[in-house]
Amino acid sequence: MAVVRLRARLRVRDLFAEALAGLFTRPGRSLLTALGAVLGIASLVATLGIAETAGAQIVTAFDELAATSVVVTNDRGFFGTSQTQAALPWDSEERISRLNGVVAAGTMADVQLGGRLTSAVPVNDPLGLTEFQMPMIAASPGLYAAARGELSTGRWFDRGHSERADRVVVLGTGAAQRLNVTRVDQQPVVFVGDASFAVLGILEDTQRQPELLNALIIPEGTAREMYDLESPTTVQIDVEVGAASLISEQAPIAVSPDDPGAVQVQAPLEPDEVRAGVEEDVNALFLILGGVSLLVGAIGIANVTLVSVLERIGEIGLRRALGAGRRHIAYQFLLESTGVGLFGGVIGASTGVLVVVTVSALRTWTPVMDPRIALAAPVLGALVGLLAGLYPALRASRMAPVDSLRAGAAG
Amino acid sequence: MTDELIRLLGVGRTFRSGDIEVRALRDADLEVRRGEYLSIVGPSGSGKSTLLNIIALLDRHTSGTYRFEGTDVTELSEGARTGLRAHRIGFVFQSFHLLAHRTVTENVIMSMLYNSVPPRERRARARAALDRVGLDHRAGFRPGRLSGGERQRVAIARAIATRPAILICDEPTGNLDSASTESVLELFDDLRSDGLTLLVVTHDDAVSARAERIVRMHDGRLSEPVAV
Known part of the structure; x- marks a missing residue:
């Protein structure tokens, strides 16, 4: 049975040559067919690239203020009130300031005034409202720098004031307005209950801890002596750029070595996290768009391949008669549609990269892109072409040679 | 083994379309x-094409x-029939x-893609085949x-380039004027004298007259005149 061993065969090289010839038979049509894949791949690549570029851009233009602020509190939160609060030590400022990467640190705590009212004059004026309920905050000398405060007049208290428990106060700008204090050169005094405090300065603005602006700010030592303040509740730390994550790890240990977990740390998000967040936001929407255009492209390829199969019925019949097996026919059309997809992927990836570069140039950004995206895009295109060609190739391979020859006899 | 190439024994082909049965070949x-x-x-309509398709292994007979070449192809797999077409049968349409x-x-060259002709031999064999049909000067032309x-x-050159056991021609002169018909028939005579087996299906008596043996078909039946 020697003849049975005469199997039809098709060398891989010949298969590629035939598929390529099939594509170049109608170059215009092949180009138009590939356009769908080009658009889909280009939008995917551009989306990913722009997201990455924008993410990188955000990292370079990130919020310097937020990124250099670390706050440690002993606040256990709403549900933690029944538990023992870890007391922050009075020398938290010094302990934190010793850490490498800290620019400034300061502690603060709310002072319970027990209903004492504040006024600027010791007179009871029945006509005017001169007494107010005002928040009082006990602060350490370093808080001014750590919160990046700005005095409109006067000065901030120093360690001496605190150690001597001097009755001095810095008025937040809101508090100063209500108390009608505008200048300190005449050494104004404010009264809290019966106690008088000399006004040292007026805090015009602060970049952190904005509640200071409406408060009476007194030295911690004074608050301890007069109001039995137990401990600071908050440590505001100003860190160097890039040191935030390190300090947020070290600060709890510095202030609460026996139980670092007892204090809360508010640290800025890491740049990487910010970038990931941005990329996620951008990607979700546009990836869907890109996916949809790719799907449309795939349908286009499938359509044209199917049309081309029907047009080339005669050729299919001839090839079958010449000894092409069903699979050879299927491979050929699959390879053609894959080729279209691959071509679309290459052009699409290039277009996408160009878009990213152009957008970056227009906005003076630095284009950032994972090279794997540019490499994976043609593969994705080929895959799309392959999938799109499955049905047409199956149709082509299932045609009976006799019918194909008869149907294609027009030539 | 005799010099038998093809042997049909009681071969029939019935087409079914719904309830209707057409016996194209009996x-x-x-x-x-x-x-x-x-x-x-x-x-x-006499069933020539049906017979030719069966002989050419493009279609399967339903009985007989x-x-x-001595192998019963009735039960042969599709792949094996395809292999036979690629290696042993030449087509002219x-x-x-x-x-x-x-x-x-x-x-x-296309006819040599699907059989075992090594790629480097193809061009030479194509040129030889074109030379054989007298068209070597047209090698670079498009059809x-x-x-x-x-x-x-050219189609004949394509068919003989694979050196098939038989050249099967389906109305080879059906689309040709008389001068072209004559040139093709002369080529058939030459190929015949080279020893190639030729099977020509035609409705034209003038064409069939060139063959050394004529089989007539009518209503799906074969009848062979005793002598020509």
Whole structure:
């Protein structure tokens, strides 16, 4: 049975040559067919690239203020009130300031005034409202720098004031307005209950801890002596750029070595996290768009391949008669549609990269892109072409040679 | 083994379309010997094409036995039949079936894609085949620039390039004028004298008359005149 061993065969090289010839038979049509894949791949690549570029851009233009602020509190939160609060030590400022990467640190705590009212004059004026309920905050000398405060007049208290428990106060700008204090050169005094405090300065603005602006700010030592303040509740730390994550790890240990977990740390998000967040936001929407255009492209390829199969019925019949097996026919059309997809992927990836570069140039950004995206895009295109060609190739391979020859006899 | 190439024993082909059965071929007995020049002639609708498709392994018969080079191909798998087509059978069609976008040489080479001809031999064999049909000067042309007779000779070159056991021609002159027909028939005579087995299906008595043996078909039945 020697003849049975005469199997039809098709060398891989010949298969590629035939598929390529099939594509170049109608170059215009092949180009138009590939356009769908080009658009889909280009939008995917551009989306990913722009997201990455924008993410990188955000990292370079990130919020310097937020990124250099670390706050440690002993606040256990709403549900933690029944538990023992870890007391922050009075020398938290010094302990934190010793850490490498800290620019400034300061502690603060709310002072319970027990209903004492504040006024600027010791007179009871029945006509005017001169007494107010005002928040009082006990602060350490370093808080001014750590919160990046700005005095409109006067000065901030120093360690001496605190150690001597001097009755001095810095008025937040809101508090100063209500108390009608505008200048300190005449050494104004404010009264809290019966106690008088000399006004040292007026805090015009602060970049952190904005509640200071409406408060009476007194030295911690004074608050301890007069109001039995137990401990600071908050440590505001100003860190160097890039040191935030390190300090947020070290600060709890510095202030609460026996139980670092007892204090809360508010640290800025890491740049990487910010970038990931941005990329996620951008990607979700546009990836869907890109996916949809790719799907449309795939349908286009499938359509044209199917049309081309029907047009080339005669050729299919001839090839079958010449000894092409069903699979050879299927491979050929699959390879053609894959080729279209691959071509679309290459052009699409290039277009996408160009878009990213152009957008970056227009906005003076630095284009950032994972090279794997540019490499994976043609593969994705080929895959799309392959999938799109499955049905047409199956149709082509299932045609009976006799019918194909008869149907294609027009030539 | 005798010089029998093809043997049909009671071969029939029935087409079914719903409830309707059409017996296009009934009890066909036919022997084709190696080197023979056989013509099957009959009016259209007589079942010539059905018989040819079965002989050419493009279609399966529904009854009887068909031996090709001693092998019963009745139960052969589709893949094995395809392999036989690729290696042992050459086709010439009425409508040429040349690919318009390929050159003459590329069209001839196409028949060698699916069998065991090594790639480096193909061009030489294509050139030899074109030389054989007298078209070596047209090797680089596209089929659109050739006359009908030339196109059919390219198709013949394509068929003989694989060195098949038999050349099966379906109305080879159906689309040709008389001068071209004559050139093709002369080529058949030459190929016949080279020892190639020829099976020509036609409705034209003038064409079939060139064969050394004529089989007539009528209503799906074969009848062989005792002598020509």
